[in-house]
Amino acid sequence: MNGLGASRNRIVAMAVVAAVLIVVPLLLKPYGIYLLSMWAVLSIAAVGLNLTLGFAGQVSLAQASFVGIGAYSVALLTTQGWPFGLALIVAAVLAFAVGWLLGYPALRVQGHYLAFVTLAFGTLVFLVFRNEEWLTGGIAGINRIPRPSLLGLSTKPPLAFYYLCLVALAIVLVLLAALLRSPWGRAFVALRENPIRAMSLGVDTRAYTLLAFAIGAGLGGVAGAFYAPLVQFVDPGSFTLLLSFNLLLMVVVGGIGFFFGPLIGAVVAVLLPEWLRFTEGLYLILYAVLVIVLMAFCPSGLSGLVERFRRVAPATSGEAQP
Amino acid sequence: MAGLLQLLSSGLATGAIYALAATGFTLLWQASATVNFAQGEFVMLPAFFVLASMQLLGLSFGWSIVVGVALSIVVLGLLFKRLLVDPLSRYGFMPLVIATIALGLFIKEAVKTSFSAEALPFPALVPPIPVHMGDVTLSLQDISIFVFAVIAVAALQLFLTRTRTGRTMQATAQNRALAVILGVPVSRMILYTFLLNAALVSLASILVSPIYLAKFSNGESLGLIAFTAAIVGGFNQVRGAILGGFVVGIADNLTAAYISTEYRSALPLVLLIAIILFRPQGLLGRSEERTV
Amino acid sequence: MTHRLEVEGLSKHFGGIPAVDDVSFQVEDGEILGVIGPNGSGKSTLFNCILGQIKPDAGRVRVDGYDTTGMRPCDLNHRGVSRTFQLLQVFPELTVRDNLVLAGQEHRGTMLSRLFGAPDAGQTERAEQMIEFFRLERLANMRAGSLSYGQQKLLDAAMAFMSGARLILLDEPAGGVNPTMLDGFRERLSEMNRTLGATFVVIEHNMEFVSALCSRVIVLAEGRILAEGTPDAVRADRRVIEAYLGD
Numbered sequence: 137m138n139g140l141g142a143s144r145n146r147i148v149a150m151a152v153v154a155a156v157l158i159v160v161p162l163l164l165k166p167y168g169i170y171l172l173s174m175w176a177v178l179s180i181a182a183v184g185l186n187l188t189l190g191f192a193g194q195v196s197l198a199q200a201s202f203v204g205i206g207a208y209s210v211a212l213l214t215t216q217g218w219p220f221g222l223a224l225i226v227a228a229v230l231a232f233a234v235g236w237l238l239g240y241p242a243l244r245v246q247g248h249y250l251a252f253v254t255l256a257f258g259t260l261v262f263l264v265f266r267n268e269e270w271l272t273g274g275i276a277g278i279n280r281i282p283r284p285s286l287l288g289l290s291t292k293p294p295l296a297f298y299y300l301c302l303v304a305l306a307i308v309l310v311l312l313a314a315l316l317r318s319p320w321g322r323a324f325v326a327l328r329e330n331p332i333r334a335m336s337l338g339v340d341t342r343a344y345t346l347l348a349f350a351i352g353a354g355l356g357g358v359a360g361a362f363y364a365p366l367v368q369f370v371d372p373g374s375f376t377l378l379l380s381f382n383l384l385l386m387v388v389v390g391g392i393g394f395f396f397g398p399l400i401g402a403v404v405a406v407l408l409p410e411w412l413r414f415t416e417g418l419y420l421i422l423y424a425v426l427v428i429v430l431m432a433f434c435p436s437g438l439s440g441l442v443e444r445f446r447r448v449a450p451a452t453s454g455e456a457q458p
Numbered sequence: 459m460a461g462l463l464q465l466l467s468s469g470l471a472t473g474a475i476y477a478l479a480a481t482g483f484t485l486l487w488q489a490s491a492t493v494n495f496a497q498g499e500f501v502m503l504p505a506f507f508v509l510a511s512m513q514l515l516g517l518s519f520g521w522s523i524v525v526g527v528a529l530s531i532v533v534l535g536l537l538f539k540r541l542l543v544d545p546l547s548r549y550g551f552m553p554l555v556i557a558t559i560a561l562g563l564f565i566k567e568a569v570k571t572s573f574s575a576e577a578l579p580f581p582a583l584v585p586p587i588p589v590h591m592g593d594v595t596l597s598l599q600d601i602s603i604f605v606f607a608v609i610a611v612a613a614l615q616l617f618l619t620r621t622r623t624g625r626t627m628q629a630t631a632q633n634r635a636l637a638v639i640l641g642v643p644v645s646r647m648i649l650y651t652f653l654l655n656a657a658l659v660s661l662a663s664i665l666v667s668p669i670y671l672a673k674f675s676n677g678e679s680l681g682l683i684a685f686t687a688a689i690v691g692g693f694n695q696v697r698g699a700i701l702g703g704f705v706v707g708i709a710d711n712l713t714a715a716y717i718s719t720e721y722r723s724a725l726p727l728v729l730l731i732a733i734i735l736f737r738p739q740g741l742l743g744r745s746e747e748r749t750v
Numbered sequence: 751m752t753h754r755l756e757v758e759g760l761s762k763h764f765g766g767i768p769a770v771d772d773v774s775f776q777v778e779d780g781e782i783l784g785v786i787g788p789n790g791s792g793k794s795t796l797f798n799c800i801l802g803q804i805k806p807d808a809g810r811v812r813v814d815g816y817d818t819t820g821m822r823p824c825d826l827n828h829r830g831v832s833r834t835f836q837l838l839q840v841f842p843e844l845t846v847r848d849n850l851v852l853a854g855q856e857h858r859g860t861m862l863s864r865l866f867g868a869p870d871a872g873q874t875e876r877a878e879q880m881i882e883f884f885r886l887e888r889l890a891n892m893r894a895g896s897l898s899y900g901q902q903k904l905l906d907a908a909m910a911f912m913s914g915a916r917l918i919l920l921d922e923p924a925g926g927v928n929p930t931m932l933d934g935f936r937e938r939l940s941e942m943n944r945t946l947g948a949t950f951v952v953i954e955h956n957m958e959f960v961s962a963l964c965s966r967v968i969v970l971a972e973g974r975i976l977a978e979g980t981p982d983a984v985r986a987d988r989r990v991i992e993a994y995l996g997d
Contacts, residue, residue, distance in 0.1 A: 195552075241734050248493040251555055252685050253734050255495075256727040259682065267720040319855040319864040319871045326841050326852055333839035336801065338827035338856035338913055381559055388556060417571050424564035428542065431557040435549035 154306075161298055169294040170366075175406045176301035177362045180308050182386040182398030184355025189384070190393035191316065192348030193328030194242050198254040199383040201261035202231040202353040204375030206360020208265065211278040211370045220284030220365070227361040228354050235353020239346035258380050265372035277371030281364045291365075301362050308355060313395065315351075324348055328393075385427060391437035401437070463594045465711045471600035472669075473707020474607030475501075478662040479680060480687035480699035481611065482655035487688070488631035489651035492543050495555060496562035497659070498681025504530040504663035505580055505672040506569050519581050527660040535656030539649060562677060570674040582668035603665045610661055611700055614654070618696070627651060679723050683710075686726040690733050692740025701741060705729075752815030754779045754917055754949045755800070760809030762792075762799050769795040770806070771973035777917075782943055782950040784960040784981065787970035788994055793953045794836055796970065797919055801833055802826050813917060828857065832915030834906050836922045836953070842895025846886055846905055849894050850877035853912035873912070880908040884938060900928045904935065911942060920952045924959045932956075936963055957985065969993070 161169045185199045206227035213223035241253045265272050272278070283291045284300075291297040315321055323344050326334040331341045364370050386405045390397030408426070412419045479501050486492045494500065508526035511517045517525060542561060546554045584602035588595045618624040630637040630647040637644050670676055687706045691698025706726050714722040733740065755777040762770040770792045777783050785793050799806040802823045811819045818826055841849050855864060855871035864871055881890050884904045889897055894905060903923065910918050923939070924932055936959060942948055954960045960967060961981040969977040969984055971993040977984050984990055 195555075241731060244738050245734055247551055248555070249689070249734065249738075251493075251495075252682070252689075253731055256682055256686070256730045260724055260727045263721060263724050315865070317869045319852075319867075319869070320861075322844065322848055322852045322855065325844060329841045329843055330839055332803070332823075333835065333841070334852075335823040336803075336827060336833050336835075336839075337853045337909060338824050339852070340824045340856070340861075342822075343861065377559075378563075381556075381563075385556065388552065392552070418567075420567040421564055421571065424560040424567065427560035428557045428564070431549075431553040431560075432545050435546070435553040 157302060158299075161295060166294045169298050171406055171410065173294070173298040173301045173366050175402050176298070176305045177359050177366055178383070178386065178405060179399045179402040180305055180362070181356045181359035182383050182390070182402050183308060183312060184352040184359070185383050186352075186387045186390075186393070186395075186398045187312065187315075187324070187355070188348050188352030189387055190397070191321065191328065192324040192344065192352075194239075194345060194348050195247065195251045196238070196254045196349070196352065197251055197377065197380045197384060198238060198258035198261070199352070199356050200375045200377070200379035201258045202235060202356025203360040203363060203379065203383075204261060204265060204370075204372075205231045205234060206357030207364040207370045207375070208272060208278070208360070209357070210361045210364040211281045212271070214282055214284070214365070215278060215280065220361075224358065224361045227357045229357075231357025231360070232350045232354035235356070236346050236350040238353065239349035242345050242349060243342055255377065255380075258377055262372055262376055265375065272372070275372060277369060279369055281368045281370070283365045283368070297366060301366065304358070304362055308358065312355075316395070320344070320347070387437075389430065389437050394437075397437065461715075464596065465715050466708060467594075467596050467604075468600050469708030469711035470704060471597075471603040471707070472666075472710060473704035474604045475662045475666045475703075476680075476683050476687045476707050477611060477700045477703025478607055478658045478665075479684035480691070480703045481614065481696055482658035483684045483688045484696055484699040485631075485651050485658075486655050489627065489648050490543065490547065491551075492547065492554065493551070493558070493685075494655075495558040495681060496565060496677075497684045498677030498679065499562040499565040500534050500656070500659040500677070501662045501666065501680045501684070502672075502674065502677035503534065503565055503569065504660040505667035506573055508664065509573070509578060509580065509672060523664060526664070527657065530660040530663075531653050531656045533656075534659060535653040536649070538656070539652040543652075562681065566674050566677060573674070575674065577671035577673040580667035580672045583664070586668075599668065606661070606665060610658070614658075615696070623647075623650065679726075682730070683726045686730040686733075689730055689740060695740075698740050705741070753777060753812070754781070754814060755951065756810075756812040756815075757796075757800060758810045758812070760796065760799055760811065761807050762795055762804065763807055768792075768973045770799060772809070773970070773973070773975055774809075775968055775975065775978070777949055777951055780943070780947050780949055781966065782940075782952065782964045784964035784967040785951060785953045785970060786955070786957070786960060786967055786984075787976070791970040791993075792973040793970055794921060795973075797833065797921055797951075797953065801831065801919065824856070827913065827915070830914075830916045831919070832910040832913055832917070833919040834910050834921055834923060836925065840894040840897075840902050840905050840909070842893060844894055845891050846894055846897070847874075847877055847881065847890045849905060849909055850880050850912050853909035854914075857913045876912060880912060883942075884908045885934075899926055900931045903927050904931075904938075907935075907939070911946075911948070914946075915948065916946075917949045917951075920950060920954075922953055922955065924954055924956045932959065939963060957981075961985070 161172055164172070181199055181203050185196060188194050188196050209227040209230055210220070210223045213226060214220055238254065238257055242250055245253065266275060283297055285291065286300070289296065291300050316324075323334070323339050326339055327341055327344050327348065335341045382405050386398050386401030388401070389404050390399065390401030408423065409419060412422055415422055479497055483494060483497050486494055504526050507529045508522045511522035511525040512519065515525070542557055543554065546557050582599060584599050586597050586599040589598050589601065618628055626642055627647045627650055630642055630644050634644060637647070683706055687702035688699045689702065690705050691700065691702030706729065709725055709729065710722065713725040753776040757776070758774050760770055760773045761768065773796060785796070787793055795804070798804045800811050802818070802821045805820055809819070810817055813826070813829055813831055816829070818829065841852065844852065851870050851873040854873040854876055858871060859867060881887055884907070886901070886904060886908070889901060894902060897905065903926070907920065907923055910920070924935070927935060939950065940963060943950060952960070952964060964981055967979065967981050967984045968975050969987075969990050976993055977987045977990050979987070
């Protein structure tokens with residue numbers, strides 16, 4: 137779709153953003169670095185949801201559950217002395233497997249129904265986190281989650297752990313880009329645009345639907361695996377509908393189905409609470425109002441806004457003349 | 459046995475409340491394809507309108523109910539439609555899903571901030587006096603809730619099937635294009651549906667609050683329960699929503715008594731997922747062929 | 751003897767009304783069979799039953815002697831059966847080339863080999879052939895959604911050929927196509943039939959298109975086969991004329 141000029145611009149823009157992400161934290165206080173780390177972690181989860189929702193067209197209001205599954209896995213295993221790397225794999229695989237199961241209702245229902253089913257599922261997972269005290273510590277949660285050491289280097293300092301999160305995000309993005317370029321990516325888009333036609337062309341829509349859920353969930357698990365050592369504390373209240381909803385918003389605000397959309401959405405989601413901090417108790421009220429206003433004026437999100445602008449002014453893009 | 463009967467009767471009472479919320483939910487879906495993720499908060503809010511009328515305006519309980527219901531019909535019916543659903547529905551379902559979730563959050567937080575985070579006592583229309591029938595002790599309150607809800611639902615059914623306006627509303631819900639051709643004032647019919655939903659949730663709110671107390675977080679589970687009840691019965695039918703409400707209400711009480719109170723709120727969720735997986739058309743619904 | 755496609759006693763009722771009623775026919779290797787009939791005579795339902803899109807109430811479908819009744823469309827496609835739909839069905843957000851690659855990619859290797867293999871799953875060459883064959887060169891990199899209706903129709907047909915299917919069911923391929931494009935389109939189909947030895951079953955309203963393309967025609971009316979024969983013979987059949995006039 138984009139000519140060579142556009143893609144070169146894109147590479148330059150990516151390089152600039154990467155440089156900023158590497159350099160800026162050197163100038164920040166620990167709390168700023170914490171926020172940036174949180175941005176990277178939530179971006180991983182949102183990118184996963186964007187695969188499920190944006191590319192494969194399957195609504196999910198349960199992404200927080202997978203972040204939770206990942207976070208609890210790492211919290212439980214690393215506090216038992218497991219190495220982080222191994223716990224990370226367990227987190228991803230477990231979330232992938234549970235996500236696969238959540239895909240089954242999606243084979244039956246779509247749209248609103250699916251939104252509610254995934255919402256119900258998310259609530260169930262929350263109840264398990266809260267009620268199974270022997271495993272999860274109940275409402276008290278799990279404390280003192282260690283930060284990992286890599287190659288003898290401790291990631292205990294905020295900056296070191298931030299770079300670890302950033303590398304994780306970069307790896308996730310590269311793998312996801314490769315996935316979307318592969319035949320699987322094409323099949324996911326086909327699944328979103330016209331599942332019946334896709335099926336008649338030999339695309340096993342059943343398998344791809346389950347995979348869309350499982351891979352998205354797996355990335356949620358990866359995000360959770362970094363969330364636990366970042367916050368160094370997990371409790372059920374962190375993985376409620378509110379987080380699922382926030383992740384959904386990151387995807388929508390960033391623009392559903394745009395590759396870098398969730399990263400932009402995550403900036404808003406991480407910074408907005410900070411900007412609204414002065415309002416104290418009114419924060420969530422204002423947040424809700426902002427969301428409704430945003431939906432009314434810009435339902436396709438920020439990237440959608442940019443895209444709309446670009447389509448109005450095609451002279452600037454390198455599109456081939458028909 | 460006596461214990462079981464008692465559980466069944468309280469199940470019928472809670473079920474009746476769920477049925478009200480589920481019926482409103484179904485009506486909205488039929489008329490305007492609006493799935494209201496804030497329905498739980500819609501059931502929570504009217505009780506606070508009533509409390510506000512009592513505390514701020516110093517009205518009696520009876521007049522406060524009148525004011526509370528009227529306010530609910532304006533806010534949760536008229537304003538909800540005009541300010542939120544109308545501008546958003548043309549963008550497809552995703553923005554509306556997000557906006558109604560945000561609305562739920564807004565109502566919840568607004569109540570918490572302006573009233574209290576604590577559960578507030580709410581006066582009962584009928585006091586919870588025990589009624590002895592043989593070895594079974596039933597609560598007069600449970601019985602009255604059931605009676606009120608059944609009267610409301612029966613009145614609704616009569617309205618929808620016997621009055622001209624009601625029948626026109628149903629015709630609009632079934633085939634909007636045809637209704638437009640026949641000169642039905644479609645947008646007014648849809649507005650009536652929103653007002654009806656608001657009235658139903660107000661009634662549910664006034665009936666449920668004496669039992670569970672008025673609390674900002676009451677809507678969290680009620681919304682999912684209303685949806686579950688609507689699905690269990692078969693999404694597209696008012697009869698289904700009523701049946702679904704009772705099924706969920708009874709199952710809810712039985713779980714709490716025999717299985718686990720901790721997982722009481724899990725039951726509707728499990729029921730919802732099971733129904734979707736094994737009988738997506740609901741208990742009363744007919745299965746539809748997927749058209750190509 | 752096995753037939754490329756054998757339909758035996760196929761029936762499908764919708765709420766008591768028979769859409770397809772005890773239909774039986776065979777299609778031989780390399781044949782082009784036309785299916786005609788008035789609107790609502792059950793043609794598309796027949797296709798959907800054959801292709802596993804909907805489950806028939808009774809009857810069997812065999813492809814090369816293998817019973818495929820009730821098989822999922824994607825599995826059927828892997829057995830060499832492909833189709834187009836009455837209404838346009840391309841993927842508007844994918845490019846023309848990606849539409850074609852998608853149509854072919856699921857027929858080679860396994861899910862895993864597709865994930866780790868080449869991004870085009872080795873389909874580019876065949877996609878280019880199709881692009882050339884259907885004269886879509888100028889459009890190859892454009893979003894399919896930005897093509898004209900007739901161009902999308904060509905792409906739609908080209909996608910059905912990507913997998914190298916030996917049996918292709920075309921649902922109103924000429925519908926809505928500009929008359930000036932129609933002859934070229936028909937020639938493409940005839941050539942596909944000759945060079946690939948692909949067997950076609952074609953639902954069509956345009957009788958001239960059918961006469962020029964098909965060697966044999968069956969006529970459906972009210973879900974049943976009313977007549978069968980060469981296009982000319984069927985056209986002269988009084989019952990067929992009555993069925994159309996009575997419509």
